[in-house]
Amino acid sequence: KLFMRMQQHGISPDVVAYTTFIDSLCKMSLLSEAVSLMFKMTQFGISLDSVSVSSVIDGLCKVGKMDKAVSILEIFNLPPNIYVYNSFISKFCADGNMAAAFNSFHEMSELGLCADCFLYTTMMSGYCKIREINMACCFLGKMIKGGIEPSVTTYTILVDYYCKSREVENAEYIFQKMISEGLVPDLVAYNTLMDGYGKQGFLHKAFGLLDMMKSAGHSPDNITYNTIIHSLMVRGFVTEAK
RNA sequence: GCUUUAUAGUUUCCGCG
Numbered sequence: 280k281l282f283m284r285m286q287q288h289g290i291s292p293d294v295v296a297y298t299t300f301i302d303s304l305c306k307m308s309l310l311s312e313a314v315s316l317m318f319k320m321t322q323f324g325i326s327l328d329s330v331s332v333s334s335v336i337d338g339l340c341k342v343g344k345m346d347k348a349v350s351i352l353e354i355f356n357l358p359p360n361i362y363v364y365n366s367f368i369s370k371f372c373a374d375g376n377m378a379a380a381f382n383s384f385h386e387m388s389e390l391g392l393c394a395d396c397f398l399y400t401t402m403m404s405g406y407c408k409i410r411e412i413n414m415a416c417c418f419l420g421k422m423i424k425g426g427i428e429p430s431v432t433t434y435t436i437l438v439d440y441y442c443k444s445r446e447v448e449n450a451e452y453i454f455q456k457m458i459s460e461g462l463v464p465d466l467v468a469y470n471t472l473m474d475g476y477g478k479q480g481f482l483h484k485a486f487g488l489l490d491m492m493k494s495a496g497h498s499p500d501n502i503t504y505n506t507i508i509h510s511l512m513v514r515g516f517v518t519e520a521k
Numbered sequence: 522g523c524u525u526u527a528u529a530g531u532u533u534c535c536g537c538g
Contacts, residue, residue: 298526305527334527365528372529400529407530432530439531471531505532 291323298331305338313338314351332357337366345370359390365398372405377414380405396422400433407440415440431457435468442475450475466497470506477510485510 282300285292292300297320304313313335321327332355339348345367357363364387371380384394384402399422406415415437422429434457441450454472457464469492476485485507489499511520 295526300526302526328526330527332527337527340528360527362528367528369529395528397529402529404529430529435530437530442531465530467531469531474532477532500532502532505534507532509533 292320292325294320294325294328294331297325298328298334301331302334302338305334305341308338308342310335310338310342310344327355329357329360329362333360333362333366336363340366340370343370359387359392361387361392361395361398364392365401368398368405369401372401372408375405375409377405377409377411394422394425394427396427396430396433399427400430400436403433404436407436410440410444412440412444429457429460429462431462431465431468434462435464435471438468438475439471442471442478445479447475447479447481464492464495466492466500466503469497470500470502473503474506474510477506480510480514482510482514482516 282292282296285296297316301313301316301320304310304316317327317331317335320331332351335351336348336357339345339351348367352363364383368380368383371377371383380402384398387398388394399418402418403415406412406418419429419433419437422433434453437453438450438457441447441453450472454464454468457468469488473485473488476482476488489503489507492499492503508520511517
């Protein structure tokens with residue numbers, strides 16, 4: 280409605296306004312609406328740019344419509360970029376298809392596109408998901424060698440891997456390493472390690488981390504509380520959970 | 522001059538295998 284009202288008042292949405300709208304539709308899984316708006320904007324004489332096409336490609340990849348994504352790429356003749364590659368690769372990783380992810384990664388490099396922190400991190404998450412920690416670490420090494428700094432997300436993926444492997448001491452090591460490199464753990468990083476503590480029954484450590492995150496200025500979210508409550512309930516600490 | 526748009530990570534529950 281607002282979008283229409285804007286037009287009625289003689290303000291023509293530009294490519295950014297359309298893309299904002301299109302991307303939101305994609306994020307709400309309203310893909311066909313997004314695609315039709317994309318075609319509509321060209322009818323209004325607004326040309327698509329790489330951002331608008333990439334956002335639709337990402338939406339299509341997320342719902343598994345890779346073939347549709349490929350045809351959109353062809354129709355709009357979008358030169359390859361790392362966002363689009365990461366969208367495809369993320370889906371391959373989520374599906375555990377690391378062979379496809381690996382192929383796309385190399386295809387991209389051959390086109391002369393350089394992987395960024397996001398892309399390396401995506402690859403690492405895929406390998407962690409299929410429990411191939413060696414390959415995950417291999418990509419971490421490549422990233423560092425290439426002069427790209429790992430992010431909080433990069434390390435959180437490893438923290439999560441070690442937590443889920445019940446190697447809490449390794450998870451702690453990575454968490455500390457992240458801090459020693461000057462990175463500031465965010466809420467997700469704290470929640471991840473906290474879940475590892477909880478699942479291993481280190482409830483005192485979980486509460487210690489809760490204090491730590493509060494003093495670091497993070498407000499616990501619903502996931503934080505779900506995590507703590509679950510770990511207490513599983514061990515019968517009903518009153519503490521209450 | 523400023524500002525708005527695209528890619529990665531955490532819990533529970535549920536479904537499927």
